[in-house]
Amino acid sequence: MIKNISHKILFFLALSALPWSAFSQNIKSSLNAPAVTWKVKPQAEIGKDSMAILNAGYGTTSWVNAVVPGTVFNSYVTAGLEKDPNYGDNIHKVDRAKYDRSYWYRTEFKVPANFTKDIIWLNFEGINRLGDIYLNGKKIATLSGMMQRGKFDITKLANRSGTNVLAILVSIPQLPLNNYGSPTYVASASWDWIPYVPGLNSGITDDVYLTNTGEIVMEDPWIRTNLPSNARADLDIKVDVKNVSSQNLQGELAGIIMPGNIAFNKKFDVEAGRTTTVSLTKEQFTGLSIANPTLWWPNGYGDPNLYTCEFKLKLGNEVTDSKKVTFGIRKYSYDKEGGVLHVSINGKRVFLKGGNWGMSEYMLRARGEEYDLKLRLHKEMNYNIIRNWLGSTTDEEFYQACDKYGIMVWDDFWLNSNPTLPQDIYAFNENAVEKVKRYRNYACIAVWCGNNEGVPQPPLSGWLAEDIKTFDGNDRLYQACSNAGGLSGSGLWGNKDPRWYFTKYPEAYFGTGDGPGWGLRSEIGTAVFPNVESLRKFIPEKDLWPRNEMWNKHYFGTNAGNASPDNYDKSITERYGAPKGIEDYTKKAQLLNIETNKAMYEGWLDHMWEDASGIMVWMSQSAYPSMVWQTYDYYYDLTGAYWGTKSACEPLHVSWNPTNNSVKVINTTGTDYKDLQAEAAIYNMDGKEVAKFRQSAKVNSFSDTATESFVIPFYANQQDLAFQKPVMASSGEKPADVNDGNDSSRWSADNKDEEWIYVDLQGEHMVNRVVLNWENAYAKEYKIQLSTDAKTWTDVIMVRDGKPGPEALSFDETPARYVRMQGVKRGSGWGYSLFDFKVYAASADIAGLTKVHFIKLKLKEASGKLISENFYWRGINMKDFKALSELPKVKLNVTSKIVKRNGKQYITAKVSSPDGVAFGLRVQALNSKTNDQILPAIMSNNYFTLFKGESREVLIEFEEALVKTGEKPIIMAAPYNN
Template identity: 70%
Template sequence: MAFLFLVTIFHHSNNNMKFNTIQVYITLFVLNALSFHFYAQNKVSLNSSDIVWKLKPQAELGKDSLKIAAADYSDKDWVKAVVPGTVFNSYVVSGLEKDPNFGDNIYQVDKSKYDRSFCYRSEFSVPENFTKEIIWLNFEGINREGDIYLNGKKLATLSGMMQRGKFDVTKLVHRKAKNVLTILVSIPKQPLNNYGSPTYISSAGWDWMPYVPGLNSGITDDVFLSNTDKVTIADPWVHTNLSTNARADLDVKVDLKNSSTQNQEGVLTGVIMPGNITFSKKISLDANAVTSVKLSKEQFPELSIQNPKLWWPNGYGDPNLYTCQFTFKIGDVVSDSQKITFGIKKYTYDTEGGVLHISINRKRVFLKGGNWGMSEYMLRCRGEEYDLKVKLHKEMNYNIIRNWLGSTTDVEFYQACDKYGIMVWDDFWLNANPNLPLDIHVFNSNVIEKIKRVRNHASIAIWCGNNEGLPQPPLNGWIAENIKTFDNNDRYYQPCSNTGNLSGSGLWGNKDPRFYFTKYPEPYVGTGDGPSWGLRSEIGTAVFPNMESFKKIIPEKDWWPRNDMWDKHFFGQKAFNASPDNYDKSITERYGKPNNLEEYTKKAQLLNIETNKAMYEGWLDHMWEDASGIMIWMSQSSYPSMVWQTYDYYYDLTGAYWGVKSACEPMHIQWSPVNNSVKVINTTGTDFKNLTAEATVYNLDGKSVAKFSQNAVVDSYSNTATESFVIPFYSNQKDLAFQKNVIASSTEGGNTKDITDGDSNTRWASKSTDDEWIYVDLENEYIINRVVLNWENAYGKEYKIQISTDAKNWTDVSTIKDGKQGLQNISFDETKGRYVRMLGIKRGSGWGYSLYDFKVFGAETNTDTSSLSPVHFIRLKLKDAQNKILSENFYWRGSNMKDFTDLNKLPKANVNVSSKVVKQNGKYIIKSKISSPLGIAFGIQIQAVNEKSGTQILPAIVSDSYFTLLKGESKEVTIEFEESALKNGEKPVIKAIPYNK
């Protein structure tokens, strides 16, 4: 190995006419040191990058099933397998199935070919340096069940994709000859939900991914050999107690397994870094037994750490991490060693006001994050790709990811979350249906395995039992007891994902941005705890990709117009919850009907920005009153689709990504489209004094409209939303109906004026018939955009809000078809009128209609907005005391809040791009200056492309995109991507593409 590397260096040096003998010797020394370090771990991988794996359907083995354990068996007609991976993916990689991402290929696969048992086979040699007494064969996960054989001898059956296996194969392996390893893998039992659990439940298809042939069965996690002496270390755990943020007391728990037939005595040593904190203890172990060792500060004062480096979520501080190297020695011989990573932190929780709040290190954290359906729909996400995915979440300023249905199982996911300060809401494998798994004991053992495997990760913040349902007895109690026993109740257990101090799940379709600011954004399913922003575990919208990604998955003949092939990628009835029809309608209403695919994708990105930004800003606008967090469905893409994503399957950053990144920045300035207030949002651990908040309004010609400009000096304290000012688009936003006259079709209880008296204890009630109405006379004409109704238990199930100038001719401004009791906040387009009516269509009870309050909001009709163009821009800036910009935000607003079609009349823009390209640490880093010398360049999309091929370079980390420059303005953008993305001689070019190109 060292020799090969030397030759490579020598050859490379000669080509460059440089040769440095000292460099070569240094390289040899480093390489040998690395080799020693590798082998010193006494671990060797058996994944398919290290040895050859093959697979074949069990049904096709026939008489060969008796021969496959022989070393001279010919497996030429077997399919080469990807391990870790799935059966179906192995056939895809081998070219035996068409690309499942493209068109409807995956829908055409013969499922019966894969929905059956398969046999895996590989051969390996025992490394010569395995000189210790015991050789172990280790499995980290098989989906869903695996019978494991070594050299024809059955070792065990692993059941459930989280179940680990560690087998003493010392007496079975051949030291001087090849060893044959075979695994018979059985698919999960159907229905997966929840009968086949624990497994990857969505593998049977969902409203965002197709049915995966073989149900993602296979050897889905690592396989490796290890070599130890008589005593091994199992599941070491460093539990942190934070009595104050200035001192951490550590409890260390380790299981030691003595595999010999004699009692043993040895020394357990731990070294914690940073700090070089060392502890050791002599321990006596019984023969053939497991001994649990517990160490604390009472025994080892050094386990009390003064001024520890705490682990903080993204935005609240640095995600500091520690390591602990455990070693067990018998005499002078190292029997086994393990290294773990952990963070010093303390999670606490409260449910004040019926809303779940999370605090860490005594600081409340406002949750900003998203759901992961799966890491990838065929389990093809591996290793460093997790670092990329989680880094993109950090770049979006997220601080939490929900591991939906526990569908992401790889350790690299948790490692990346630890590294980037992303908390994890971690589900188990149950979904809604009130049924039990086939084997509840297998389920329970997998729960315990999962907790033990990931509990050292600082990022775990919440355990959740069931998606949109309660775990059926006895599982709910078992899960809670497991968390108490194996995680010390350090993390909160939430039995159901959308009830119990949560505000439900959904809606999942595109809504007017004002919906998210309006009390309250209703969920689709879930909470019985009353309406609230609260903590919403799922909410989302369809998110259409950019044109480049669309063309990668849809055949050219199906590009335009929308058709059934789009539905194969979940823009249609398959993803009905995403309301793609409404998404289409919103594009047309807001930006004009698209005439081709390019127009559609371009306008879709503006809609993506608007909606996704508004979801977070709506919740942040009500931070702690009563909002505590929001997680969108979904924040990443498991399958190449057109719904529920921020970056897409190919890592192209859609408008949704940029809307989220803006809204979630730790120090943020934002505008409410409902009341035009401008707030400073501080989701950091720091107080800021003497900040300057500024708002400037520009017309489509790029000129500012001075009368609407505002500024204020504000103090922004940690975890607050502070109003700075209101942009005076309207002269007032008070309740226009207060103490005004009311007329009703009938009155059976109370008085009509009880609904405008400002007293929520008095009410009006109609006769017990559906066709009843009540209206308020505002006495003057106003521009009206919102109504608040406070219903008694006798509520309107279906009704209309209507406006009139004469109380004779009524205009429908909103139709409610799923009314509820309590407060209903109804926003609509600005409409001029004097009379506002609730027209009942269908009652929600056997009684009449009964209202406590009827409030109307709007503005005086004499508000002077004549100086505004029909579409105009709002630019917000937040500066610190040294005039440094902390946050900048940009909106487009219409006099009709749903009509931005005048953006299509912007003059064509030409932007200039100047770039500096450097290579650094295996990456390209490009710094580009984008300028607009002649006029407005609206919604500039930034792309790095291959100069030679013109194709987009992905993945790439981009600092900004879809921004707007006024005449003479410029912006600096940084783009970073792996050097391997380009071949020799290829160069990157930065493209800046305005909406009005």
């Protein structure tokens, strides 16, 4: 044992035992912390004394407390000077002129005592839209555009021992925002999903803080990752180093990458007042070539592994600046095979499942940990991509959470569809460069997109491409337009029968795209009505029922015409019966939400790579309390849309195609699965199985495939209504050969595009399916048309990418006697040549089935372990489920266990149905005292169905602070039939 060790040696040993990061954390002091008081007041109300506000001791008692980061309007809302803008039509009644003008922000601060280094910096991360910055009476800068950062040396201007006065004159964006006022939050002037925000979201919209460094500082460290193979990663690091002194200096850049404990250091020279780029490559530091790296993968394809690199700059032994960068090792690649954009990562093609974010919140009130919640919900829905629509989410926490949860980002710039250029194209481009440099280290960014539903106008079209090339090294794709160029358009946004999403081809509303039909759809959606508990938070009781103008104020009406709310209403009544009130309406709406949103994703997944490569729903989260375009709602209640999406997007999933009754195993993982067992069972409304429809098959499911296991035989004995019925044709030979039962005889038309042929069914039928069999002289484009009189024809299918061979086409049940193929464009130089023309009605094999019946699918491992379970309701009339209201009431048994851990409560609720069918069970965690929902909460399952004797466990997780002392959570479970 050594007793005599000097204090110096002990100090050295203590230092060497400390983690490296103990020396590398930058000194930072937030100016938007709770301890810092900001005030805000209109410039016009300050008067002639405006410069007096720049002096210490100026009285601000008449000013309003400001929320920073935040907007002017939100400051007034928070101060109670405006009514809750979420409620009723309050925001529509606000005097816009009060906020659509310039405002002063003001605060006083002291330089922290631990700022002992030479240089004091004042940092801004974003001001919308223009900010004139004054410190201690002197204007130091103007920031233009909400993405432009500012880092200002205030060493000589700051009072280190006394009070400092910081004032910012904020000017609003210029109208029209689209695109004249850009770069800004373009939707702030209203869209078909949010109202006009007074002040156009102007304000200090991102962090403000002080930092303290030595005379050389780092700017935007850039870590690029390349994968020669997945067994090796080569890192390329570039760091801009700025010398703010009046002398030439020699410094040292050091860093350490974890995991792996990879250390590096490099000396450099930098001239006075200049910036130099310090580059580090594997040729210089072999440690930057990493063997067997842990890769960053999108959700479902692997873990989103992350690395950190802690940088420090040194002058001699002094650490002058430090930064910590988190990054993921990954490599994106792209192709447009077949005219369809495909995205690959680490050499693996990824099927894109995700949604659009219009904004994180319409008044920019989403902050900090709320992003973790939102992205956690997206992970739970099994998403792997989010489109940052019009670049409207600008907070760093968004990207941090996307990296954490393995959610790729399709990242737009701030241009929308029309040919208008921004007023200041130079500010726009500066903001674009700032965005790229600010976020390029995030693994999650997969695509940079120039324009929503359009192409950027010159010169921005070329500038943006060069920005990506120069400042991101083209490591990610630059996609000029959001709905063309390997994409299949955008829309439709209105509610459709689930079969439409499986039907060839689900057309886009806007933008034809380059792919045939499914392709990669950047937007498609539907109205999504919330539950009544949420409605009561933003709709006055008197306006809850029936539908009225207040609904329209929250985008269920003409304000959101693209959402087709009339059709949504019609679908609820047609499918589930006329609602008796708002509770009944919202209950039925959740079933419609489940059906539609599940089908949206399953329709695309069913056609994976033929030709579908991905789908992003409009929208996956809610920026404003509304009845449209969301999965979870504004208050984080998980609607039926959330659960339909979560089911459909399961990484390993078993699904049913309602147009042809095929059951497929969908594998959107990086893993192959052998010897799986797929099963289907059909149950009547009494919960008893109809044995003749039971199917099972052994399936090998390979990564990124949709594999058919079997077909449920609903149409096994279905009659071809067209067989040997009268046929009429516009021209050609032997039209009767198309329905003679001989698949080698054929009708041949003249060499013209507009030829047609129809079958007379000799009676009206509810027709819903046509099967054609084309010879090599096929129709490239054609319509299926129906009529009751052979005079007036209705289009039910438009095929734009026909091909030789058999083609099954399904559509909504429609009464018809005559069924016609109307040619539009030939696929060869010959006239149309058709072997078979078959027509089927909605009446399938209905013997033994109740009006509504249930499909339960299971996917199991060879050991019998359940991997995936899926559930559907189906009607003999495929659009009529009114018989569900005839289900008898049932009693449920509900038990629960609660565990508290790390500031959260975890509930395991077990729900059992001992007596009968409990359909569409909704489970909620409620506050025992208030009976309110406990939200936000993460849940494992909801809106499920139990047959007699079945039970299900539901796991619920929420913050412990949501339940106060004297309160406790209780579980309520209610089926649709109660």
